[in-house]
Amino acid sequence: MNGPFPLARLAVIGTGLIGGSVARAARQFRLCRELALFSVGPEREAVQAAQIAELVSDDAAEVVRGAQLVVVALPIAAMATILRGIREAVDPQAVVTDTASVKVPAMKLLQEHLEGRTRWVGSHPMSGSERSGFGYSRPDLFAGAISILTPPEDPSEEAVALVEAFWLALGARTLRLSAPEHDRRVAAVSHLPHLLAAVLVRSVDSGALEVAGPGFRDVTRIAAGPAEMWSEILLANRENVLPALRSFLAGLQKATDDLEKGSGTALKDLLSEAALRRLAFRKSSP
Template identity: 35%
Template sequence: MTQVYDKVALIGLGLIAGSMAHAMREGGLAGRITGYARSAETRDTARQIALCEVCDSAAEAVAGADLVVLAVPVGAMADVMTQITPHLAPGVTITDVGSVKQSVIDAVTPHLPAGAHFIPGHPLAGTEHSGPRAGFASLFRNRWWLLTPLPDTDPDALARLDRLITAMGAKTDRMDAAHHDLVLAVTSHAPHLIAYTMVGVADHLRRVSGEEVIQYSAAGFRDFTRIAASDPTMWRDVFLHNKEATLDILGRFTEELFVLQRAIRMGDGQQLHDYFTRTRAIRRGII
């Protein structure tokens, strides 16, 4: 592999930034990798595992970097930009990995210095684990990494970022930010909310009935609710920043649920069977 950037600064040192650090090191894709996270404990952990050159300020991490990656919860993007803007190198490329795109664009663009290239992005890869120890080099392998470039995005800066991402093993695609937010509300955001709710319902039942519902959780419950172990700050921010699309999808989900609820009440086995046959075929088509 050949080096794509001279110095990459990772702001936020969690699952995604950590996985990028591993993948970039493994592929020799960056001359230097610096990093900063707000909490001293996270920085200490990152130092202990030698994730990258850990700095004690965001300003120090981004100084002289030709790529800056914003890998913090989406609600923290504007705060990070306030800290780093005066210290960015001329011609720097800034990307983010946030799960929501339009609100990140709105938060970042007012802070951009002249000549900086901002290319929003979102790796469709993750686990329910968080923090610097959660990262691993193969996280992005064969996964989509969506880029939502702005109309005036510099094509050379875009091509260079694309090279880095594909060298980490991911497949890239371009998408409009608003469309991204709607698609992800269906495929990621609403499922997380429903998984959190399912655990909440089981816990409520346990509390009112005293039964050990969760202790005897069946495979379906375990598989389905795995993602409810995900980081609360990250997911709070996703819902607060993708409000309209999430509410739209939850409305559609509720309608479907009512259809099935009615079919169960009416004993309409044919409707249930048809529905499950159709959705099974769709699910089996997803690799």
């Protein structure tokens, strides 16, 4: 294989949907000679039974020792403890990346715990699902998706190149953004839509749900995601979610006013513009 692969050892910290999919894809595409996974709780048995890794352990330090690349696939709330635990075990020449959905706090944690010890580059694959857990992980989860890289202020280009090559090898496309710009964009296209889907589902009575069709299912699919994870994400990025929400509410108020006035022209303009933008987005997507 060309480039830096196969790695001598790849460590993945966390075996949920994202971490499990990283592990499955890395094994399928032969990106490492040795795969080490950190997994805890009842899920660990399923990870061991899958037989995709040379090591499955609940000792994070053991998992990262000797790894050239470490992927931290954990919620932000769990990152600090793990980063503290692996700091002394991780190789100074290794590269650490994460998959957190909100990059400003994640980058602060990486800097706080790894500064002076090893190199790190933030990343976020835009390829989640309303499902969660290792049981829903799959090797093609990242195929065609965008993985956003958020390098630190003075990055090691070698480290950035390795993380970028890794996501490309998993089938993703890559884009480099600053952490604040990442959080602003993702608030609009990921975090706000989840909140809107949740509110929409709660606003509909059971009688209406009984006759709901594919349109309602498509619009509200993401509302089935894990509440604990999404409440953490929304709170962590509220600085960007709130302006996006206010902008949406202003547009919704305008649509409400037009509907009350019976302004067919204004409603048609809104729907036509939305249709054109949605079609353009679909054509630009792989």
